[in-house]
Amino acid sequence: MYKPFEIKENLFYVGVNDRTKHLFENLWPLPKGVSYNSYIIDDEKVALIDTVDICYADVFFNKIGSVLGDKPIDYLVVNHMEPDHSGSVRLLKTRYPDIQIVGNSRTAEMLRGYYGISDNVLVVEDKAELKLGKNSLQFYLTPMVHWPETMMTYVKESGTLFSADAFGTFGTLDGGVTDTQLDPDRYWDEMIRYYSNIVGKFGSPVQAALKKLSGMGIETICSTHGPVWTQPDTISRVVALYDRLSRYEAERGLVIAYGSMYGNTEQLAEVIAAAAAGNGVRNIVMHNLSKSHESEVLRDIFTYRGLIIGSPTYNNKLYPPVEGLLSAIQNRNVRNRFFSYFTGHTWADGAKRELKAFAESMEFETVGESVEMKQSLNNDIMEHAYALGKAMAEKLCSGEAVMPNKLTCH
C-alpha cells in the first residue's frame, strides 16, 4: 500500500512519473522524464483534480485508494482535456460510476468527443464556485493556455491554485513532490523548454490568464507537470518566468542557429560568433540544426534576445532543417528579437530570398548587414561576417536590450 502524500491539510498528491516515454506529444524529447500530476481534496465532499496518462492508470488508482480507501469520489475536476491528463477519465468512471465531472462547456464537448461521456457532467461558468466543506473550489476559465477548454481551479481558503499545464515543466518528481523536497534549480531549463515548445504560441492568452490571477493570494501552485510550488520565492519565480516568456522578453545573449552540409556555412557561423564574443557577448549558443533538437533551439530562442540564422541554398530553397526551424518560430509568433542571417550558395541564393522574407514577416529588428557567401569563405566575406557579429554585439550591449542578464559588455 502506498503511503499517502499530503501536500497540506486535506490535499493529497496522487500523480505519477513517466520515465518510459521518449517523446512528449511524440515530438519533444524527455531526457528527464515527465510527471502527470493529479490531486485529491479530501473534504466533506471529495474532489479529484485531473487524472493521468492512461498508461499509468493502475498506479494512479492504487494511489487514490491509498488516500481514500473505499470512500467515493464526488467530483472530478477536469482543468485540461489533453489526453496526458484526461486519459484515465473513462476508466475512472467505471470505478466510480457516481462521480460527477466538472468542466466548462468546451470541456463537456470534448468529453463527449473523446470518451463518449455526457452524463453527470456539471458545466461551470467562469468564477463559479463549488463548496466541498471547509474548502470551496472556484473555477477560472483560461482559454488557450494552451487549449480552448483550459481552466484553473482555485481554493481560496488555502490559497491553492490548480493551474493545469501552466507553470508546469518536464522532469519527473524523483522521490519528493514539492519544491521544498526537490531542488528547484533542476527544473528551470526544462520549464523554459516546456513553455517555448508547448505553450509558446499563446503569449496573449497567457498574459490574459496572468491578469486574471493577479491579486489572488496564491500560496501553493499545483500544476499538472513538475513540482508543486509552495515557497514564496519559487512561486514568484515561476509566475515571473511565465510573464516574461509570454511577453517574448529575453535576456542579453545570442543564438546562432545554422544548417550546413559540407562545413562552409558552419565556418561563417564560427566567425560571426567569434566577432560577437570579441565585442562583449558572453552568452552565445550555437546550434547545428542537423544535430540539436528543435525543442532546445526554441528554448534558447525564447531565452535570448539576439538571433542569427544561417542556411545553405538547397534546391533553390532553404536547407530543410532551417526551414523547419523558421516554421516553428513563425508558429510561435516569436517577437521582439534582434535578427540577422547568413547564407551559402554555389550558383543562385534561394536561401537569402527566403530568410529575407522570413525577417520581414516576423517584423524582427534586423541588425547589421546579412552575409552572403558564394561557394566558400574568403577574406572579403570574413570581414562581412566580423562586421555582422560586431553589430549584433553592439545592439545587444546597448541600452535597448532590456532584460537583466548575465552578460558582460565591455
Ligand SMILES: Cc1cc2nc3c(=O)[nH]c(=O)nc-3n(C[C@H](O)[C@H](O)[C@H](O)COP(=O)(O)O)c2cc1C
Ligand atoms: C542537394 C544540393 C542542392 C543544392 N542546391 C543548390 C541550389 O539550388 N543553388 C545553389 O546555389 N547551390 C546549391 N547547392 C550548393 C550549396 O548550397 C553550397 O555548396 C553551399 O555552399 C553548401 O554549404 P555547406 O558547405 O555549409 O553545406 C546545393 C547543394 C546540394 C548538396
